[in-house]
Amino acid sequence: MPNSRRLSNAASRRHLLLPYVLVAPAVAVLLALSIYPLIYSITVSLQVGDAWSIGNFTRLASDNFFLTAMAHTFVFAVAALSCEFLLGLGLALLLNSQIRGRGFFRATLLVPMMLPPVVAAIVWRLLLNPNFGAINGTLKEIGINTEALTWTASPSLAMMSVIAVDVWQWTPFVFLVLLAGLQAIPQEPYEAALIDGSSRWQTFWHVTLPLLKPAILIVLLLRTMDLLRVFDQIFILTEGGPGFATETISLYIYRSAFRFFDFGYAAAMSFVLLALTNVISVVYIRLLRNESRA
Amino acid sequence: MSRALKYLLLFLSLVAALAPVYWMVTISLKSEVDHFASPPPWFSFTPTLEHYYEAFVTRSFAQYLVTSAIVAVISTLCALILGTLAAYALARFRLPYELDRKLSLWILSTRMFPAIVTAVPLFLMMRDLRLLDTKASLIIVYTAFNLPFVVWMMRGFFDEVPRDLEEAALVDGDSRLGALVRVVLPLVAPGLAATAVFCLIVSWNEFLFALVLTQTDASMTLPVGIAGRVTQYEIKWGVMSAAGAVAIVPILVFAMAMQKYLVRGLSLGAVKG
């Protein structure tokens, strides 16, 4: 038990106030920039035209565009997250082992993450162009028939293309966080497992993964939040097409707000999205808390 | 897994990661006819600097670059300072009614609201504050963007530092904040560096709010300028790639410099749970 200081009244009051003083500026900034938007959004979502009504919310249930966009968003998020996680984990494991040039690989693998998403999307749009893009061009050179590979123009391949671009850009982030997590694991458990005669796979499953859980949950949480809100890349790559095939919820919200000038509807959709994101995050956070208590 | 296989996989990943960026750089150096040539000239083409000239001399990309730099650096600094102070408070103090935990959760939740809908009310707010089309509006907004991340990351790092060191400093007569600055901060410096890199990336690359809150060249940032090359009849790939190539350089340099801290920093903190 550390020694406790004997404090005078003034000093003790200052001491009690200190945490509040420290937190205040951050909280103030966040409050200022979230309170007004929140109130505005709530107000506007409960108005249809000039009248108060829940019309915006009831409209959601029968709006095919909205429901399809939500479905697309989840498909996108789950697929991208799985790929990013598996690839990121693989890369992290590779780089955590004894190989030469670790620093070099680590540095260069981060490059995709540093591009502005707008630029990345535009570059990929050029690469994926069915007739002039380098991808099809190179495939043609090695003899593959690219007639059907219209990527962002094909209803079946468009979603895959859009997911691929996100995976390309954000796997480095997942890889970085997981690598950090791996390197934070102390040697003892591994040594113990070795002594116990565990196989590589068993060590991985029973030692590495559990100790990596906090890192995994954090990265899944952060990526999920961002994937559900994805906008920039899809907007530039396909603008939601072809024929709505890649329209996610944020694109639909954007259109409603900025093109159709229907802020009430956009706000209503945002609240639904917010609620869902909240639920998912609570699940993650509960899991995270269980881990830190364990 | 054999060494050779490992190197092969890493090499393939490297190619996958860098090829598109390489392609972008080559586009910036190719003349327009070559952009769509078939088969794609990965290596053989006559380079030209016309796109760089157009971007930075004829058009205002140099100005966008400076604006982006100012906005990114200042907003990162603000977020780091405010966020670290808050994170320290939340890590070290138990507040009544579990306020510290609730505050942490609330701070994180502000990151969840789809940005698109906050764009309009924030636009109206900035208009009323006469801050439209200024760098200040972007700085304020980006600070708010980065705060939740900073608070969460730094709180994790602070949780890792044992209290004894501060207690010792306090007993020696130091003030609370003094202990923070002189004893704790050096220990979490790698974490701070890692967080700084991420904040810079976010502010540097942000698009939607920059688009909404800026109205003229006076305050436009690089992503807005680059997206502006997507005209109705042609995408000015050359100019855009030139700007994109330059846009990535400062981040790359900074990240490479902080690189060794990135992993160490992250491993100190939140990821350990």
Next chain:
Amino acid sequence: MRLTRSLTALLLLVITVGCNRDPQPARKELTIAAISGVEGEALKQAAVDYETQTGVHITVTEFPYANLFEKELIDLNARTGAYDLIMLDDPWFPTFATKQLLTELTPLLQKRGQNGPDTDFIDASIAVCRHPYQSGSLYALPYVGNSQLFFYRKDLFEKHSLKAPATWDDVLTAAKTIQEKESGSGMYGYVMRAAQGNAAVADFMPIFWAFGGEMFDASGKPTVNTPEGIAALEFMVQMGKYSPPGYASFNADEVGAHLLQGTAAMSINWPAWIGKFDDPSKSKVIGKIEFTTLPGARKPGQAEIGNWLIAIPRTSRNAETAMDFLVWATTAEQMRRSALRGNPPTRKSLFRDPELVAKYPAYPAQMRSLETSRPRPRTPQWNEIENAFGIFLSKANSGALTPAEAMNQANAELEKIVQRGQ
């Protein structure tokens, strides 16, 4: 304490840097929101000329097509006064005019001794500047005289003894012939924009109208799923068979690339492209492309007009100066200068001007196209309608729906939108 001092210093730094604006100069200033690309370029040049002549400093801020509309709408609605002049694609005009965001121009013209826009302006161009269409008050002046042209490779047509296409059936025959006969060189008979939204709708309307389709009946009810409408969409999908793969997501840049690279023989497009075809750093088909008016079918061919208009927001603080510039920029002399730089004019005299016709042999075709053009439906809900319609057009072209299904679903969606607007 040190920390407080540093924080204060930082705060001061933020404020100084952030709010740094040039001190208000004594001279007059204008800010224009323009479309980035070839159409905005002409206006930019005009602005530079104006400044040299009068000393009024003009800042032109460009935005991509995808963002210009919302940028302008938000700024005008929020009454920020940031822009003194804005460029509008004519389909956007009803939205802005209905919301009363624009300054009426007739009083300003009268102050300058004119009763209205002079008769040299092409009627179709002035008509879209009025709210209600054709008969109402004037809220803008037309600057870029775009209306669709039909582009085709005359060298290939000659090679295969095809006559210039006058009907859409001619187009289909020619596309088939050329693609079959030129299959070795990777040539496609036709190329079009079918990306959902503005692209698909813009390229579809001429076919739709030529087949006898109408988007709305006299009472405003959507009628896209009439037999004529469905036939038109079926035709478009058929043309798709002779278009490069992936055309269902093409926008203007892909269409342009195909034409410039010489891999497509025909297309609908806008006059703004013409200059590029003779630019050796961009084109592989110099001198091979011919332009004509749009083909007909059941009804004579009608191009879709797509003029860029310039309007003065109601909230501009420099309306008089803005009007001075607008009037100046749309005089015959100034429009002639911008025409020489590649901007399609909106004045009859310029389309007949010998020097310009010599430089732009497509002018007679352009003028015919403009004079017989028709606009897209003038409704303030156009953006929503175009978006929904475009989605279904794109779905039909990508094979996700049959043309009949697509039109029926589109009609249902349009009905919902129209109902909401009432």
